[in-house]
């Protein structure tokens with residue numbers, strides 16, 4: 526079947542013409558120091574935050590990197606200890622411990638970013654472009670009166686970045702020309718790192734508390750925490766899974782979608798879905814992959830009954846191997862697939878379920 530090479534090669538680079546040497550050298554001569562906004566879940570640092578550190582490292586060899594963690598309670602401090610040894614280039618971990626941060630509400634976080642940035646005078650502030658970063662960074666940028674650069678997939682120079690546009694069909698090289706700090710959200714999948722394990726220890730960075738005495742009582746914003754629901758802790762996280770099994774509208778019902786879930790179980794994979802499958806109510810929207818869903822880049826992405834609309838491809842085209850099953854030989858998904866099978870998913874999936882061994 527068709528390989529992904531043709532479509533991948535179709536990507537274009539747009540490079541603006543105002544690449545002034547003088548401008549570049551002015552910026553390059555400034556010292557680089559980066560504040561990484563890190564996320565933690567309970568007592569664990571999220572792996573995406575280590576990707577943000579990797580991105581920070583590619584800004585400059587001499588980058589001084591600080592990690593900011595906020596929350597409350599003992600889990601925060603355990604996560605801070607983990608953060609301190611997550612990468613040798615992290616020089617300090619700043620901890621903001623307050624009930625204000627017990628839930629990741631954007632308003633207090635944005636004010637915290639302004640406070641810490643202004644105290645530390647960082648040249649760059651980086652976080653990942655998941656819901657956390659997308660929520661906080663634009664607000665922090667507004668408070669600091671700068672324009673953020675979002676969804677960065679490549680860093681060429683401290684102020685020269687690559688980001689996808691047109692649902693990933695073109696890559697745009699943008700230069701940050703602002704005078705204030707450069708705020709970036711990065712795609713974690715473009716800065717892959719190894720999982721954090723108990724033996725992935727490097728030298729430990731210092732941990733210090735953020736002085737919140739000037740934080741102010743007006744920091745409570747218009748949003749309010751209601752509840753957190755998360756499902757399916759058994760399965761790998763969609764954003765980081767090595768294998769993703771995705772179902773599309775062709776599954777026809779929530780009941781049929783369970784075939785996808787069973788297949789994922791057998792393969793130790795995460796489940797993904799197209800927006801059409803989500804909109805039809807087969808699965809919740811946190812499983813949506815694509816432009817308006819999650820961006821994934823697993824080693825293996827299997828798409829069943831997925832047409833391959835550009836908005837879907839925007840979220841999975843960087844997967845290492847793409848396998849597609851579709852009964853329409855002309856479905857666009859086959860243009861990006863490394864392996865394709867023209868067939869009926871209601872024949873193929875049951876056969877796979879029968880022939881694949883049980884997960885040990």
Ligand SMILES: Cc1cc2nc3c(=O)[nH]c(=O)nc-3n(C[C@H](O)[C@H](O)[C@H](O)COP(=O)(O)OP(=O)(O)OC[C@H]3O[C@@H](n4cnc5c(N)ncnc54)[C@H](O)[C@@H]3O)c2cc1C
Nearest residue numbers: 773774775799800801815816817818830832836837852870
């Ligand atoms: C602004 C915007 C943002 C969007 N964001 C996203 C996004 O983030 N993610 C996303 O996925 N979509 C997104 N969409 C929607 C996107 O355009 C498509 O509508 C959607 O991806 C289609 O989903 P699908 O492939 O499941 O359904 P369809 O396009 O209906 O395709 C179903 C496919 O299944 C095949 N099929 C049918 N029956 C069988 C069978 N029995 N066996 C095998 N194959 C079969 C058909 O040949 C077809 O190719 C967005 C759209 C817009 C406008």
